[in-house]
Amino acid sequence: MKKNILITGAGSGIGRDAAFALSERGHRVWATVQSQEQAQNLQKECVARDVKLDIFKLDITLESDRKQVLDLPIDVLINNAGVGESGSLAEVAMARVRRVFEVNLFATLELTQAVLHGMVWRERGTVLFVSSIAGRIPVPFLMPYSMSKFALSAAGAGLRAEMDRLDKNIHIALIEPGAVHTGFNQAMTDSKYTWMDANSYFWSLRERLKREEKRSFAFLEARDTRSVVAQMVKAAEARRPRLRYVAPRFQGWMVRLARMLGV
Ligand SMILES: NC(=O)c1ccc[n+]([C@@H]2O[C@H](COP(=O)([O-])OP(=O)(O)OC[C@H]3O[C@@H](n4cnc5c(N)ncnc54)[C@H](OP(=O)(O)O)[C@@H]3O)[C@@H](O)[C@H]2O)c1
Numbered sequence: 001m002k003k004n005i006l007i008t009g010a011g012s013g014i015g016r017d018a019a020f021a022l023s024e025r026g027h028r029v030w031a032t033v034q035s036q037e038q039a040q041n042l043q044k045e046c047v048a049r050d051v052k053l054d055i056f057k058l059d060i061t062l063e064s065d066r067k068q069v070l071d072l073p074i075d076v077l078i079n080n081a082g083v084g085e086s087g088s089l090a091e092v093a094m095a096r097v098r099r100v101f102e103v104n105l106f107a108t109l110e111l112t113q114a115v116l117h118g119m120v121w122r123e124r125g126t127v128l129f130v131s132s133i134a135g136r137i138p139v140p141f142l143m144p145y146s147m148s149k150f151a152l153s154a155a156g157a158g159l160r161a162e163m164d165r166l167d168k169n170i171h172i173a174l175i176e177p178g179a180v181h182t183g184f185n186q187a188m189t190d191s192k193y194t195w196m197d198a199n200s201y202f203w204s205l206r207e208r209l210k211r212e213e214k215r216s217f218a219f220l221e222a223r224d225t226r227s228v229v230a231q232m233v234k235a236a237e238a239r240r241p242r243l244r245y246v247a248p249r250f251q252g253w254m255v256r257l258a259r260m261l262g263v
């Protein structure tokens with residue numbers, strides 16, 4: 001069955017690739033992006049690839065932008081937009097932590113509430129939250145981001161139970177990608193070096209940290225978004241999506257192993 005799907009943060013990375021994949025499968029896709037510039041670039045890519053997307057600017061932190069979704073008959077909302085932030089919890093400025101939570105949790109929930117309004121009335125719908133494996137296992141020096149994804153995963157699981165109680169055919173699921181090479185992880189790990197200075201507790205460790213980060217992402221990151229997009233498509237098309245969709249698979253196994261070991 002063809003669906004009306006709205007995805008956020010579709011100007012780049014996983015969101016852009018998922019928007020194209022869903023449209024190519026025959027769904028109507030509202031591919032929403034953070035800026036007008038991204039909208040123009042995505043439009044050009046649609047022409048080049050001969051794929052149809054309905055593109056508009058939706059900065060999820062702006063109420064005026066969120067209002068645009070109220071009248072759309074959305075069957076599936078994919079909350080993909082997200083930001084990263086790194087640094088030790090011992091010293092990172094709380095304003096930075098708040099900003100991550102503002103986008104990854106609060107604005108995501110505000111958009112979800114706006115879309116749920118129509119879904120409850122129509123008595124059908126699916127909401128996907130793009131969380132992260134970093135929302136299952138705490139990642140040192142990525143905690144501002146990791147905590148926001150823990151909170152998002154908890155929100156998704158709780159909302160799922162609430163919607164089950166409502167019994168209006170509304171399904172909630174979590175997409176939990178492992179590390180994927182989109183540039184997101186590099187920008188996130190680098191963010192702390194813009195403010196760490198000689199006063200930082202970790203100043204003398206910074207070159208070692210940089211080497212370790214580079215090495216672990218070179219080892220862990222999937223080269224492309226295909227496995228994650230495949231799970232998103234599966235969840236978006238499922239009649240009764242399960243709670244969690246993890247990809248790439250080997251990173252999912254690593255999470256299970258880590259949790260068995262009590263991490
Ligand atoms: N890549 C990974 O390894 C990985 C792993 C686990 C989970 N994830 C999650 O997957 C999602 C997509 O990440 P990605 O790797 O594809 O990185 P990405 O290319 O940076 O995608 C994130 C998108 O969200 C947009 N965005 C940020 N703030 C927004 C806002 N206020 N309103 C609307 N859009 C906003 C970004 O726009 P700008 O470019 O303008 O900031 C960007 O287009 C994120 O939620 C991320 O946390 C990624």
